[in-house]
Amino acid sequence: MVKPTARYAYDGLDRVMHEKARLSLLTALITHPKGLSFTELKQHCGLTDGNLSRHMKVLQDAGLVAAVKGYDDNRPLTTVTITPAGQQQFLEYLSVLEQVLRDAAPLPASLTATFPDAEPDLV
Amino acid sequence: MVKPTARYAYDGLDRVMHEKARLSLLTALITHPKGLSFTELKQHCGLTDGNLSRHMKVLQDAGLVAAVKGYDDNRPLTTVTITPAGQQQFLEYLSVLEQVLRDAAPLPASLTATFPDAEPDLV
Numbered sequence: 001m002v003k004p005t006a007r008y009a010y011d012g013l014d015r016v017m018h019e020k021a022r023l024s025l026l027t028a029l030i031t032h033p034k035g036l037s038f039t040e041l042k043q044h045c046g047l048t049d050g051n052l053s054r055h056m057k058v059l060q061d062a063g064l065v066a067a068v069k070g071y072d073d074n075r076p077l078t079t080v081t082i083t084p085a086g087q088q089q090f091l092e093y094l095s096v097l098e099q100v101l102r103d104a105a106p107l108p109a110s111l112t113a114t115f116p117d118a119e120p121d122l123v
Numbered sequence: 124m125v126k127p128t129a130r131y132a133y134d135g136l137d138r139v140m141h142e143k144a145r146l147s148l149l150t151a152l153i154t155h156p157k158g159l160s161f162t163e164l165k166q167h168c169g170l171t172d173g174n175l176s177r178h179m180k181v182l183q184d185a186g187l188v189a190a191v192k193g194y195d196d197n198r199p200l201t202t203v204t205i206t207p208a209g210q211q212q213f214l215e216y217l218s219v220l221e222q223v224l225r226d227a228a229p230l231p232a233s234l235t236a237t238f239p240d241a242e243p244d245l246v
Contacts, residue, residue, distance in 0.1 A: 006166065006167060006168055006169030007151070007167050008147045008148075008150045008151040008167050008168050008169075009147055009167075009168055009169030010143060010146065010147055010150075011169075013143045013146070015143065018141070018143055020133060020136045020138065020141055023133065023136070023223065024131045024132055024133055025131075027131045027133075027223055027226050027227050028130070028131040030227050031226060031227065043129065044129060044130050044131045044132075045129060045131050045132055046129030046132030046134075090227075094223075094224060094227055097220055097223065097224060098224060100146065100150055100217075100220065101217060101220060101221060101224070103150050103154060104150050104153050104154065104213075104217055
């Protein structure tokens with residue numbers, strides 16, 4: 001028996017990237033191609049040390065981000081960057097999010113009942 | 124000390140709605156205002172009986188969806204609908220998803236390096 005198409009299954013919503021904190025980290029990193037420090041990531045994403053470290057491990061294990069040890073003004077500084085594979089996979093993930101928004105779009109149209117400016121009053 | 128703004132924290136990505144299967148169910152339901160049967164939901168969302176029942180309970184407990192018992196051709200048929208509160212909260216959730224896409228948008232612009240049709244060859 002052929003399985004019916006699961007129109008709204010969104011298999012591309014990979015759980016590694018879809019988790020809220022990791023989605024936050026990846027968005028921060030894809031918009032900062034030169035990378036961000038741990039301190040910047042915590043601030044931008046509203047994460048504690050523990051949360052950042054836990055989610056960084058998941059993202060690193062999946063090959064989506066990399067932590068590069070370097071120096072800033074002679075002090076050791078680790079910079080986190082999104083990897084090329086991470087960039088590609090995150091863009092694919094984002095295209096599925098876009099699909100979700102397109103699929104859910106019919107509703108705003110139905111809201112024109114509340115804001116019927118498309119239907120001028122002919123009386 | 125004032126907490127710095129967490130630009131990419133996306134607090135509106137409520138975990139009840141953000142979970143992949145529940146996001147799938149809510150998208151299917153918001154696009155079917157008259158509701159869907161359990162069978163239709165399983166097909167549209169690619170869920171097993173067990174998964175559907177588990178995620179339905181979470182969504183019902185949160186007041187986002189309702190199951191109405193009725194009849195179809197004299198056979199009992201339960202129809203699941205999104206509640207008005209569910210519709211409102213899901214739209215708010217979707218607006219946060221839109222924000223994620225807007226935030227991540229700078230990258231596609233950089234992809235014009237690969238598809239430089241905005242930069243005609245002047246040679």
